[in-house]
Amino acid sequence: xxxxxxxxxxxxxxxxxxxxxxxxxxxxxxxxxxxxxxxxxxxxxxxxxxxxxxxxxxxxxxxxxxxxxxxxxxxxxxxxxxxxxxxxxxxxxxxxxxxxxxxxxxxxxxxxxxxxxxxxxxxxxxxxxxxxxxxxxxxxxxxxxxxxxxxxxxxxxxxxxxxxxxxxxxxxxxxxxxxxxxxxxxxxxxxxxxxxxxxxxxxxxxxxxxxxxxxxxxxxxxxxxxxxxxxxxxxxxxxxxxxxxxxxxxxxxxxx
Amino acid sequence: xxxxxxxxxxxxxxxxxxxxxxxxxxxxxxxxxxxxxxxxxxxxxxxxxxxxxxxxxxxxxxxxxxxxxxxxxxxxxxxxxxxxxxxxxxxxxxxxxxxxxxxxxxxxxxxxxxxxxxxxxxxxxxxxxxxxxxxxxxxxxxxxxxxxxxxxxxxxxxxxxxxxxxxxxxxxxxxxxxxxxxxxxxxxxxxxxxxxxxxxxxxxxxxxxxxxxxxxxxxxxxxxxxxxxxxxxxxxxxxxxxxxxxxxxxxxxxxxxxxxxxxxxxxxxxxxxxxxxxxxxxxxxxxxxxxxxxxxxxxxxxxxxxxxxxxxxxxxxxxxxxx
Numbered sequence: 001x002x003x004x005x006x007x008x009x010x011x012x013x014x015x016x017x018x019x020x021x022x023x024x025x026x027x028x029x030x031x032x033x034x035x036x037x038x039x040x041x042x043x044x045x046x047x048x049x050x051x052x053x054x055x056x057x058x059x060x061x062x063x064x065x066x067x068x069x070x071x072x073x074x075x076x077x078x079x080x081x082x083x084x085x086x087x088x089x090x091x092x093x094x095x096x097x098x099x100x101x102x103x104x105x106x107x108x109x110x111x112x113x114x115x116x117x118x119x120x121x122x123x124x125x126x127x128x129x130x131x132x133x134x135x136x137x138x139x140x141x142x143x144x145x146x147x148x149x150x151x152x153x154x155x156x157x158x159x160x161x162x163x164x165x166x167x168x169x170x171x172x173x174x175x176x177x178x179x180x181x182x183x184x185x186x187x188x189x190x191x192x193x194x195x196x197x198x199x200x201x202x203x204x205x206x207x208x209x210x211x212x213x214x215x216x217x218x219x220x221x222x223x224x225x226x227x228x229x230x231x232x233x234x235x236x237x238x239x240x241x242x243x244x245x246x247x248x249x250x251x252x253x254x255x256x
Numbered sequence: 257x258x259x260x261x262x263x264x265x266x267x268x269x270x271x272x273x274x275x276x277x278x279x280x281x282x283x284x285x286x287x288x289x290x291x292x293x294x295x296x297x298x299x300x301x302x303x304x305x306x307x308x309x310x311x312x313x314x315x316x317x318x319x320x321x322x323x324x325x326x327x328x329x330x331x332x333x334x335x336x337x338x339x340x341x342x343x344x345x346x347x348x349x350x351x352x353x354x355x356x357x358x359x360x361x362x363x364x365x366x367x368x369x370x371x372x373x374x375x376x377x378x379x380x381x382x383x384x385x386x387x388x389x390x391x392x393x394x395x396x397x398x399x400x401x402x403x404x405x406x407x408x409x410x411x412x413x414x415x416x417x418x419x420x421x422x423x424x425x426x427x428x429x430x431x432x433x434x435x436x437x438x439x440x441x442x443x444x445x446x447x448x449x450x451x452x453x454x455x456x457x458x459x460x461x462x463x464x465x466x467x468x469x470x471x472x473x474x475x476x477x478x479x480x481x482x483x484x485x486x487x488x489x490x491x492x493x494x495x496x497x498x499x500x501x502x503x504x505x506x507x508x509x510x511x512x513x514x515x516x517x518x519x520x521x522x523x524x525x526x527x528x529x530x531x532x533x534x535x536x537x538x539x540x541x542x543x544x545x546x547x548x549x550x551x552x553x554x555x556x557x558x559x560x561x562x563x564x565x566x567x568x569x570x571x572x573x574x575x576x577x578x579x
Contacts, residue, residue, distance in 0.1 A: 050473045052473050071477055072475035072476075075473060075474055076475070080473040086466045086470065092519065096466075108457065108460075109459075110523070111459075155474070
């Protein structure tokens with residue numbers, strides 16, 4: 001059974017259609033990358049899947065309609081790492097990562113020792129243990145991204161939505177983050193849906209790519225199927241060459 | 257506790273601290289000591305100083321925790337408990353009674369309370385209708401508009417009744433001078449409800465600090481948290497205003513001082529604001545009634561006069577962030 005099944009999903013902002021009747025299914029442990037130009041609707045689709053914007057159509061998580069679930073139950077199943085997360089400067093890293101436990105707590109409850117242990121595990125996993133007592137305002141870009149991912153990990157959801165997880169990172173840190181997400185989905189069968197700008201990275205990590213344009217998914221399939229010079233020229237207006245790397249991977253090279 | 261003790265021990269009537277403490281001990285169950293105070297001295301302790309100190313503590317704690325909660329729920333460092341029109345509504349209610357009946361009327365606190373609740377209810381309804389359910393900013397703007405309207409109405413009424421301007425003005429500056437046990441009894445339940453509800457929401461205010469969208473993604477409904485906090489803070493603030501008038505500055509300066517001292521988590525800010533607010537207002541009241549004794553300075557003047565420079569010192573010496 002599919003983990004995520006979106007059918008005919010549309011998102012409107014003040015009447016403007018940002019996502020237009022999108023169908024998308026994702027299996028347990030599968031990684032789907034959303035690619036496409038700015039304004040194609042990738043972020044809005046992720047928001048609909050995370051339940052943070054109203055949408056038309058249906059989204060089912062593990063066969064249950066997302067709209068029929070209480071907000072808190074849905075948040076236990078789906079975690080979102082936004083493109084520009086808000087990190088309150090004065091909050092400590094541990095307090096921030098603990099926010100990921102929110103959907104597992106009663107409305108007015110506070111975290112137990114078990115919750116703190118889960119948050120610490122998430123930090124260990126992301127190599128962020130030594131950041132525990134630091135304040136968010138003191139962190140570097142790479143540290144911030146790791147801490148945000150640790151919060152999502154502490155949420156222990158079966159679906160992980162990532163909006164440009166590597167946008168703020170250099171190549172090395174970007175790869176570290178993607179490697180870690182890859183390990184998690186293999187170990188815990190987490191389904192990953194990630195909006196990714198870097199087409200080569202998207203091709204290397206995702207099982208499937210969904211190319212979006214004008215709010216619709218216009219091409220979907222394996223990296224080799226979706227990433228053609230023609231499709232990229234057509235939808236991004238970018239001039240690129242598609243090269244096969246030494247390991248058989250698809251490499252997208254911009255041309256002048 | 258120290259501030260409360262000082263509030264009871266110090267006053268314009270010269271009473272030695274020793275007998276005052278003994279007098280307090282004497283009232284504890286199973287304790288029987290002779291304080292040596294005469295009936296007048298005992299009355300000063302029991303009917304004047306103690307209720308006044310307790311009322312100051314309740315009002316200070318409530319205004320501080322309400323201000324801290326508003327700063328969290330609206331993610332706005334300038335928020336104070338009067339943000340959504342409590343002060344303007346209470347001011348208009350009190351002014352109407354003072355000019356028609358007189359400042360001694362028992363209706364003044366009731367009218368102030370009703371005015372405060374009504375102002376927030378109107379601001380909340382207007383703000384929600386204009387999209388405030390999804391964003392706290394609309395609520396703040398509705399509050400500003402309602403406050404401006406009610407303040408204009410209050411000024412108009414005041415100008416047309418120039419003979420009672422002094423009484424209105426003294427009410428607006430806030431005072432604990434009329435405090436007795438009956439005021440304590442009025443205020444205690446509002447303080448209790450307000451403080452308990454707000455402190456129970458401390459963790460959710462930390463969740464709101466990451467923004468409404470992420471809060472939603474974490475399974476929290478920001479509008480629900482906002483409604484609960486606004487109702488609790490409004491009840492507490494309206495109660496405080498009805499017994500002590502408009503005491504400014506406490507609700508903004510105490511939570512920020514706590515924030516600068518202990519960090520940005522509401523788990524610490526809110527409980528410590530209760531303690532800090534209580535101590536601050538009791539001490540401010542002590543200054544208000546002792547500094548120029550026997551004349552009293554309006555307590556609102558003292559909170560700003562003492563609190564302002566104190567806050568600037570903290571602001572200058574703390575390395576912590578306000579956000």
